Amino acid sequence: MDQTRRGVLKGAGTAGALVAAFATGALRPADVFAAWNKSAFDAKSTADALKAMNITSAADSADIVIRAPDIAENGAVVPIDITSKIPGTQSISLFVEKNPFPYVGTFNVAPGAEPYVHVRVKIGESSNVRAVVAAAGKHYQTVKEVKVTIGGCGG
């Protein structure tokens, strides 16, 4: 018996509508964010994007956890989880540093909401993934490397 949720949904005839993955592009259109920071999205380096967002410094923090594959199974859709344990987390921003446009987006965390996001992003080549958290007027960051390989040749 197929006990996966996909199987249950297929059985119920409602498959397909519930895949809850955000694609990078979904965060871009201006109608999603009224205050879309065009210069941050157009920036070609993380440093420039941060500048455009008026973030001058971010302290390294072990209280931000990025969960991402060490080696991506498919660079076109890499699942990434970010959790912030920093009290008063207001937003979580994500950057894929080697992408042509590193800034992926910012998730605002409503008061009382759990500071956790799950996204699927395109990663063109092996790159650091950087999460920047805003909390109580300060910024914090952490980094994880995701390797993207051409594949083949496994033992």
Add this chain to the structure above:
Amino acid sequence: MNRREFLEVLAAAAAAGLVLDSRAALAQASADALYRVPRFGNVSLLHFTDCHAQLLPVYFREPSVNIGVGGAAGKPPHLVGERLLKAFDIEPGTPEAHAFTYLDFEAAAKTYGKVGGFAHLATLVKRLRAERPDALLLDGGDTWQGSGVSLWTKGADMIEACKALGVDVMTGHWEFTYGAERVKQAVEKELAGKIEFVAQNVKTQDFGDPVFKPYTLRTLGGVPVAIVGQAFPYTPIANPRYMVAEWTFGIQEEELQKVVNEARGKGAQVVVLLSHNGMDVDLKLASRVRGIDAILGGHTHDGVPQPTVVKNAGGRTLVANSGSNSKFLSVLDMEVKGGKVAGYRYRLLPVFANLLPADAAMAEIIARTRAPYEQKLGERLAVTEGLLYRRGNFNGTFDQLILDALMEVKGAEIAFSPGFRWGTTILPGQPITLEHVMDQTAITYPFSTLSELTGAQIKEVLEDVCDNLFNPDPYKQQGGDMVRVGGLAYTCVPGAKMGGRIVDMRLGGKPLEPAKKYKVAGWAPVAEGASGEPIWEVVAGWLRARKSVPPRKLNLPRLQGVEGNPGIA
């Protein structure tokens, strides 16, 4: 004669320069000398892995190059030849020295004969189980792939043999290259009630639901024991992703910790990881995940005589790796007292076909499953004048033969052949049969290709694969060897960073030009929709045109910065 005396006699004979006739050499000692393993404690596990569908005895040469970089340099499993013997206190010139190293391979192979074979393995399993009636037999995977018959029966021959062998639990890797549907069908129907397939790190892409049971809880000698499965984490990367498009893999450390905690919560006093991570990944994992007593590992085909003991926040974890090609059987006896492992004994037993009589029932099964293919497989294509083997970080003589055939048949200047670690060994003077060629090539995506690649693209491919082998972080390694390269000379700097490991690439003495296009032949493309003549037909055709194949000239990179590394002979 006890085991020590037996080894001394053989060592003395070897020292005297005697080339012993195999039966005579082995007849000097009863199999008891090598295979007497008195039971210890109250919980016993038997483990084999990466047999790659080798049902009959084979020759298998261990590597002479297995370089460890970073923290792995000079530590097991990255020891070869004499350095390995010394580290594990194994007498040179003994059957065990032959089993664990490449040393004096041809002469020793003639002396001690073939290794492995399920009929011989079955005899050993029965012998060990006679003293350990409730011992579990664990199979680490890469079981259904590696031979012509397994390919043509989609692993059905191996499933039948494993059930007869008495395998209790398995996990997988190459099994997945038959496609998700075949694996599910085998697990749910053919293995049902006999062999449990466990893998905590395979989930559905959509919701992250488990595809397989993550672990099984058994009671052995009155002690609850959990066997957690860990499939090869990089299956969709190292092998075609389209075969398992709806599944996601990965190491999944945090999930593993949860599974271990859950098993402990349900009363498990012993937790063992049946792993297809590869030994370097297992060593790192053991330092980070708490509550695993032992990792019985495979994938990297390392025949490591004794486990490495890794300390972590929860205590200590044994990390073992049990070789390949049904050449070895691990025996892990544990004494569990007061809910904890209080002591252990471990042996990695080489399976010498001449020392272990064939089990009749198993021999009959093998003969029956082979019968429809026997004639085809037995075709003698040519005789080899040199030793043909595959295993080693950079190249093997059988790979060189494949590269030579590819370049000649396809009219290519350069050829690539994947750094697989399976594939058996053929002694000089032996006929090369179609079966031997299948042993090196039997995969579900065997297409041979001819492409035009620029010098820059060639460099990119080599750097990419080299990083899978020498990235200092084991979690970023994939456990295969370097892609074998024909025609092109290069220098490899294993300790450099990615992008700087492949230097001084030359074709016919001239530096490779980044913008120039070159004709490159290859096989085993992982992209969907690839096509081409199966590689075994290319190689078989090339061999048929020759009666005799002279020793191959190995194209090896010049190595830089690893002088004195005990992973190089």
